[in-house]
Structure formats: structure tokens, C-alpha cells
Amino acid sequence: MSAGANQPEFSPNTFTMDGIEIPFKDGQTLMDAALAAGVYIPHLCHHPGLTPHGSCKLCMVDIGSGRASSCTTPAVAGQQVSNNTPALNEARRTLTQMLFIEGNHLCPSCEKTGNCTLQAMAYHLGMLEGHFPQFFQRREVDASHSTVMLDRDRCILCELCVRASREVDGKNVFAVAGRGITARLIVNSPSGKLADSDLEIDDLAAHICPVGAILIKAHAYEIPIGWRTFDLRQIDEIGPEKVIQARVGHTDD
Amino acid sequence: MKQDTTVPSGNNHQPGLRRVAIDPLSRVEGHGKITLMLDAENHIHEARLHIVEFRGFEKFIQGRPYWEVPFFVQRLCGICPVSHQLAAAKAVDQLVGVEQLTPSAEKLRRLLHFGQVLQSHALHFFHLSSPDLLFGFGSNPAQRNIVGVLDKYPELGLKGVKLRKYGQQIIAAISGKRIHGTATVPGGMNKPLTVAERDTLLAGIDDILTWCQDAVGLNEQIHTAHPEHHGYAAIRSNFLSMIGSGGELELYHGGLRASLPSGAHVFDQFDYRGYQQIIREEVRPWSYMKFPYLVELGKQQGWYRVGPLARMNNCDMIVTPLAEASRRRFKEFGQGGFVHDTLAYHWARMIEALHCAESINQLLRDPEITGIKLRAEAGEMRSVGIGVIEAPRGTLFHHYQIDEQGLVEKANLIVSTTGNNQAMNESVRLVAHEYLDGHEITEGLLNHLEVAIRAYDPCLSCATHALGKMPLQVELVDPDGVLLDRLTKGGNGLIERIV
Numbered sequence: 001m002s003a004g005a006n007q008p009e010f011s012p013n014t015f016t017m018d019g020i021e022i023p024f025k026d027g028q029t030l031m032d033a034a035l036a037a038g039v040y041i042p043h044l045c046h047h048p049g050l051t052p053h054g055s056c057k058l059c060m061v062d063i064g065s066g067r068a069s070s071c072t073t074p075a076v077a078g079q080q081v082s083n084n085t086p087a088l089n090e091a092r093r094t095l096t097q098m099l100f101i102e103g104n105h106l107c108p109s110c111e112k113t114g115n116c117t118l119q120a121m122a123y124h125l126g127m128l129e130g131h132f133p134q135f136f137q138r139r140e141v142d143a144s145h146s147t148v149m150l151d152r153d154r155c156i157l158c159e160l161c162v163r164a165s166r167e168v169d170g171k172n173v174f175a176v177a178g179r180g181i182t183a184r185l186i187v188n189s190p191s192g193k194l195a196d197s198d199l200e201i202d203d204l205a206a207h208i209c210p211v212g213a214i215l216i217k218a219h220a221y222e223i224p225i226g227w228r229t230f231d232l233r234q235i236d237e238i239g240p241e242k243v244i245q246a247r248v249g250h251t252d253d
Numbered sequence: 254m255k256q257d258t259t260v261p262s263g264n265n266h267q268p269g270l271r272r273v274a275i276d277p278l279s280r281v282e283g284h285g286k287i288t289l290m291l292d293a294e295n296h297i298h299e300a301r302l303h304i305v306e307f308r309g310f311e312k313f314i315q316g317r318p319y320w321e322v323p324f325f326v327q328r329l330c331g332i333c334p335v336s337h338q339l340a341a342a343k344a345v346d347q348l349v350g351v352e353q354l355t356p357s358a359e360k361l362r363r364l365l366h367f368g369q370v371l372q373s374h375a376l377h378f379f380h381l382s383s384p385d386l387l388f389g390f391g392s393n394p395a396q397r398n399i400v401g402v403l404d405k406y407p408e409l410g411l412k413g414v415k416l417r418k419y420g421q422q423i424i425a426a427i428s429g430k431r432i433h434g435t436a437t438v439p440g441g442m443n444k445p446l447t448v449a450e451r452d453t454l455l456a457g458i459d460d461i462l463t464w465c466q467d468a469v470g471l472n473e474q475i476h477t478a479h480p481e482h483h484g485y486a487a488i489r490s491n492f493l494s495m496i497g498s499g500g501e502l503e504l505y506h507g508g509l510r511a512s513l514p515s516g517a518h519v520f521d522q523f524d525y526r527g528y529q530q531i532i533r534e535e536v537r538p539w540s541y542m543k544f545p546y547l548v549e550l551g552k553q554q555g556w557y558r559v560g561p562l563a564r565m566n567n568c569d570m571i572v573t574p575l576a577e578a579s580r581r582r583f584k585e586f587g588q589g590g591f592v593h594d595t596l597a598y599h600w601a602r603m604i605e606a607l608h609c610a611e612s613i614n615q616l617l618r619d620p621e622i623t624g625i626k627l628r629a630e631a632g633e634m635r636s637v638g639i640g641v642i643e644a645p646r647g648t649l650f651h652h653y654q655i656d657e658q659g660l661v662e663k664a665n666l667i668v669s670t671t672g673n674n675q676a677m678n679e680s681v682r683l684v685a686h687e688y689l690d691g692h693e694i695t696e697g698l699l700n701h702l703e704v705a706i707r708a709y710d711p712c713l714s715c716a717t718h719a720l721g722k723m724p725l726q727v728e729l730v731d732p733d734g735v736l737l738d739r740l741t742k743g744g745n746g747l748i749e750r751i752v
């Protein structure tokens with residue numbers, strides 16, 4: 001379906017994405033409207049309910065001749081949006097590869113394997129290898145907290161923990177410092193260590209990490225292989241609520 | 254001090270011999286590499302088998318959380334990852350203060366381990382070694398592989414493939430994957446075996462039992478009927494293994510027993526957590542792999558062998574009846590004493606495979622195997638954990654020290670192949686001594702060396718190379734360190750002479 005020379009009848013508060021008509025509420029972003037309609041747009045730094053961040057750029061869509069992050073772009077009635085195209089998916093794959101080579105992602109021994117959104121994204125986009133040379137950055141592990149561990153090797157700087165702490169937990173435990181290749185996740189505490197922060201095990205920030213960078217200590221590998229979120233479903237079958245479940249480690253319906 | 258002078262000295266360096274630096278490339282290419290060193294009388298004075306060592310892993314895991322360790326270290330090996338996972342898990346149990354698992358968890362771990370040993374032993378005999386034994390050591394390499402076996406002895410070859418598959422089926426049922434799954438958690442297991450999974454496994458066990466008996470029979474017959482096999486690469490050595498509390502063959506948990514070549518014990522029922530008192534590792538400048546020895550016997554006399562032959566010699570009995578009957582015939586062959594024939598490793602290996610099959614059968618019929626109480630209550634955290642297990646290739650030590658945050662500070666692993674390091678060098682030296690003619694390394698010599706190494710089943714990536722074609726390089730060096738000859742066989746079986 002496309003808006004040809006003879007305009008189809010104008011339906012208020014819908015846009016079309018890959019030919020599917022998607023309704024939206026005033027002020028809703030393309031991403032939120034699509035997810036609400038059960039249509040998947042690949043994303044890593046977005047989480048329904050938290051302020052959009054627009055940093056991972058996985059959610060780019062084509063609108064007319066332009067390209068925009070769907071998590072930060074408000075829906076406009078009658079817009080023609082392309083999402084699942086070979087060109088966009090190719091660009092998303094490249095971005096995902098860059099995330100893999102910037103950090104130290106050792107999926108085979110990582111507790112998050114099968115529950116990791118980054119890993120599932122790589123599968124979804126058909127990524128077979130890192131393509132670019134690995135950075136092998138040295139990043140600090142912070143195991144000082146009694147129940148939560150921060151392994152920066154796996155951090156993709158999506159700032160979900162930063163926003164969850166500020167917007168949901170009412171704290172300000174995390175922040176990103178530095179720019180470009182020196183950007184890193186820091187802890188807002190006098191020593192810079194998690195032990196000195198007010199992070200608690202029940203905070204959303206302790207559970208929201210889409211990769212294995214923030215983990216609950218001493219609770220690893222309890223969910224058997226085959227029972228993990230993305231063992232049971234594809235990332236695009238899941239929808240927003242299920243993605244949250246994956247992040248907090250539950251796999252049951 | 255107990256001495257047994259029949260053990261060849263493990264450290265007979267001669268000042269006139271020039272030290273040869275290790276060529277780092279030989280690691281990358283995945284070749285096994287042997288340096289044969291001649292003395293002034295043109296005898297092989299020393300043989301050095303260069304093997305990739307695993308020190309890297311001990312470094313990698315520094316600073317990693319202890320609960321990750323079993324899954325990290327299992328990547329050490331593509332054939333026996335379960336053994337590494339279990340040895341590390343036993344160490345982690347200690348770290349979280351668990352002394353005793355629940356009965357179901359303990360049985361599941363044992364079942365997992367028996368599946369592991371069965372599949373590894375099947376792979377080793379049928380895929381890698383049966384071609385040598387069935388077609389002869391010097392036979393056409395084009396035929397001397399598992400495809401050749403499947404062609405000439407289709408029934409036997411298929412049994413091997415199915416035995417391995419059955420072991421892997423057990424591993425997959427318990428750990429989620431045939432290879433590199435996850436099963437252990439601190440103080441227990443992460444998932445029960447379902448009744449349906451148990452029933453599927455039970456349905457296949459009768460064939461497995463029969464085939465293992467056949468495999469023992471075949472190996473017994475091959476070994477006893479070929480007197481030339483008896484002395485082949487054979488060395489009199491000490492033996493080290495784990496042992497059950499009643500002196501029985503034990504693969505999962507027990508004390509340590511070391512014996513002299515005569516059979517007398519050096520120590521027995523030794524708590525492996527004190528292993529550093531009884532075993533030390535010597536570093537030699539030419540090898541990445543250390544040389545362990547029994548402290549009581551010293552560096553020269555204290556080296557030992559591990560693995561199926563060590564376990565078969567060391568144990569007083571096997572608790573499963575068919576394997577015990579086979580062990581008795583093995584003992585008769587040794588006239589009641591230890592069997593030192595290196596090629597008898599294969600025979601012992603198949604007796605163990607039969608023991609695994611019988612034990613699997615018993616465990617699957619045990620109601621507790623499908624129990625759901627799988628985690629023991631954690632106790633007080635400790636800073637040191639030492640886990641030891643009998644891996645398919647021999648006694649495997651995992652030793653971890655963690656800080657108060659739960660991160661690994663120090664790790665020490667003695668992998669099975671390391672246990673046989675000196676023994677492999679000795680066996681290689683013997684074979685080279687017998688088969689080297691003049692100053693030329695022949696294809697025949699290379700094949701014979703390969704057969705000797707393979708008896709030990711080292712964890713060489715090259716030893717497990719596709720179709721059993723082991724990439725191998727042999728060098729001959731004169732007393733001044735001058736290279737006289739060098740022959741290389743690639744993974745494709747092609748022989749090249751590069752001098």
C-alpha cells in the first residue's frame with residue numbers, strides 16, 4: 001500500500017509502516033505506537049515508560065527520504081514509514097557489530113546468554129561475526145556491592161539503568177561520563193563504587209540492563225539452557241512486556 | 254623415602270644438549286611438535302613433546318566472579334567440558350560452604366559425568382584409535398581413520414558413533430546442550446531430569462551395555478593377541494588416581510591414591526584439598542606445560558601417569574559386575590601386578606566405558622534421579638575451593654582463591670594431560686629409539702610416534718583433529734642443537750620435509 005497520486009482517504013491518527021496502518025495517540029512516538037500495535041522495531045536503548053534516549057540508533061526508520069530514530073520521533077498522521085527493509089537491517093547489523101567489538105562480550109560463558117537482548121538482536125539481524133577488529137578494552141569490574149555486580153565489559157551505554165534509577169527508583173546511581181570511545185558508565189558515589197551508592201537489590205536499575213553488565217550476584221546460571229527467554233521466543237515475537245521480563249530474568253509466562 | 258629404581262629418571266638433562274626455544278607458531282597451527290635430541294653416540298637422549306598449555310585460562314579468570322568459573326573453564330576443552338565444569342563446580346561448592354549436595358543433585362552430577370566419560374572414551378577409541386589398532390600402525394593413512402573403519406567394519410564403526418551419541422544425549426538432557434551447556438550451580442544443579450527424559454535414556458541403555466561389552470572384548474583380544482603391543486612405548490611408572498572409600502574405581506569423588514610401579518602405595522585416601530603437599534609442578538624452560546611430580550619421590554623419580562590405565566591399576570575393584578569381571582581379566586593379564594603397557598590404556602578405557610554404562614543403568618533406575626530437591630543450603634563463604642575429578646584423560650585439579658567480593662584472585666589448574674606430560678615424553682623417546690634409523694625421520698616413524706601419543710589421549714586440539722589425522726611435526730636435533738631433519742604431517746595427511 002502506498003500513497004500514490006490519488007490519495008487514499010485520510011484516516012486521522014494513523015500512519016503506515018511497511019504498508020500496515022498503525023494507530024497512535026497524540027504525542028506518541030513511532031516506536032511506542034508500533035509496539036502497542038504489536039509491530040516490532042529493533043531497539044536496544046528504548047524501554048516503554050522511560051524517557052526515550054535515542055542513542056543506540058537501532059530503531060532508525062525511513063520516513064520519506066529521511067531517516068530518524070523511531071523512539072524519539074513523534075508519529076504524524078498519514079506518514080509513510082519503512083522499517084523492515086534490507087538497507088535498514090544492514091545498517092542495524094553494522095551498529096550491532098560495533099557494539100560487540102567495542103565491549104568484551106564473551107557470550108559462551110556469560111550468565112546472560114539466552115536472556116541477553118544484544119545477543120538476541122545479533123541473531124535477529126543475522127549477524128555471524130564481529131566484522132570489525134575487536135577493541136579489547138580494559139574495563140573495570142565493580143563487585144563491591146553486596147548483592148549487585150557491575151561488569152563494564154558488557155555495557156553498551158544504553159543508559160537504561162541511568163534512567164531507571166532517576167525516573168523510577170527516585171535515585172541517581174548511574175551516569176555516563178566521557179565521550180566517544182572514552183565514554184563509560186560511572187557510579188555516583190563518593191568512592192565511585194557501587195558499595196557506597198544507595199542502589200538496592202529491588203531497584204529497577206538493578207534489573208533493567210539488557211545485557212549482562214548489571215547482574216544480581218551469586219545467582220548465575222540458575223535458569224537452564226533451553227528455558228531462557230530467547231530460547232523460547234524470537235526477539236520480535238516478544239513485544240514490550242516480555243522484553244521487560246527478559247531483563248528481570250523471568251522466563252515463564 | 255620410598256624409591257623404585259625402575260622408574261626412568263624424568264629429568265635427565267645433559268649439559269652438552271643445547272636448549273631449543275619453543276616456536277610459538279607451532280601452537281597457533283595446532284600441530285603437535287616433537288623434538289628428538291641425539292647424544293654423541295647417536296642415541297635418542299631425550300624426546301620433547303611440545304603441547305599447548307592452559308595457563309592462559311588461569312589468567313583470564315582472575316577478577317571474574319566465582320559463580321562464572323565453571324562455565325568459563327569448561328571452554329578449555331571441546332571433548333571433556335563437563336569434567337571441567339564439574340571440577341570447578343566442586344570447588345565452587347566449597348566456596349559457598351556446601352559440604353554435602355542433596356542426594357538427587359549428587360546423583361545427577363554423577364550421571365552427567367558418566368555420560369561425559371562414556372562419550373569421550375567412545376570418541377577416543379572408535380574415532381581416533383581404532384583405525385591404528387585395526388589396520389596396523391603403518392597402514393595406509395587414507396584408510397586409517399573412522400571413515401575407513403565405517404567402510405571395512407561398518408557394524409563396529411556405527412556402534413562407536415552411537416555410543417558417543419548416547420553419552421551426549423545424557424549431557425544434553427542434564428545440561429541443556431550436547432556441548433558447553435550449564436548444569437551446575439553453587440551447591441547443586443539447575444534443573445531436574447524429567448521422567449520423560451529418564452525414560453528416553455532408559456530405552457537405549459540395553460544396546461549401550463552390549464556394545465560396551467563388545468568393545469571391551471575387542472580391546473582385550475587386540476591387546477592379548479599382539480605381543481608386539483605389550484612393550485610398545487611401555488614404561489614402568491608410578492600411577493595417580495582418585496579412589497573410592499573402599500578402594501573401588503571412582504570417577505567423581507574420593508581420595509587420592511598414588512602407587513609405585515610395584516603396586517605399593519605412596520599414599521592412599523589422601524584428601525585432595527591438600528594436594529599441594531603431595532604434588533608439585535616443575536617448570537622446564539622449553540615447555541609451556543608443567544611437569545608434576547609426587548613430592549615424596551622427588552623430581553627425578555616422582556613423575557606419574559594418570560588416566561584409565563592408572564585408575565585400572567590403582568583400584569582394588571569395580572562396583573559394577575560386568576566391568577569388575579573385565580577388570581579381573583585385565584589383572585590376570587598383568588599376573589596380579591600392575592600393567593605398564595602403554596597400549597593397554599585402550600583396554601582399560603573400554604572397561605571404564607562399560608563401568609559407565611552399568612552405572613548409568615543403575616542411576617536411571619534410581620528413583621532419586623528425577624528428584625527435584627537440587628540445591629543445598631549455602632553455608633559460610635570461604636576463600637579457597639579445590640575441586641578434583643577423574644576426567645576421561647585423568648585426574649583433574651581446579652583450585653581457586655577468591656577475595657571478599659567474590660572475585661577470583663588466584664587459580665591453579667592441573668589438567669589431565671599435564672599429569673601424563675613426562676610419561677608421554679618417555680614413551681615417545683622409547684618409540685623413537687626403536688624406530689629411528691640413522692638421521693632421517695621417516696613417515697613410518699612419525700606414524701609410530703603418533704600411536705604412542707594417542708594412547709594417552711592428550712587434550713591436544715590436534716589429537717582430536719577431524720578423522721584422527723593428527724597434524725604432527727617431528728624434528729631431529731644433534732648434540733649441538735643443529736637440526737638434522739624435520740618432517741611435518743598436515744591435518745590433510747600430507748607429509749612434507751622441511752629442513
Ligand code: SF4
Nearest residue numbers: 155156158159161209
Ligand atoms: S549497565 Fe546495562 S543498562 Fe546500564 S548503560 Fe550499560 S548496558 Fe545499559
Ligand code: FES
Nearest residue numbers: 043054056057071
Ligand atoms: S531504541 Fe531508539 S535509539 Fe535506541
